[in-house]
Amino acid sequence: MSGATVNDPIAELIACRDCGQDCLLQVADLCADCIARIGTAADDADYRAWRTENERRVVTGELTGAI
């Protein structure tokens, strides 16, 4: 084992769909900051829409990689 350039796809930075910030942790395309923002907003319409979309994607297998 040598070299610090091992490609680790699990640790890749991925841009958040909403704010575009590169982040290691995402849940259904959104970074933790965006989820916190929509989850604690006075109007939680964005959060509910995100949850509804996730539910659809789980059921269809889109989010779990089943398709």
Ligand SMILES: [Zn+2]
């Ligand atoms: Zn974000």
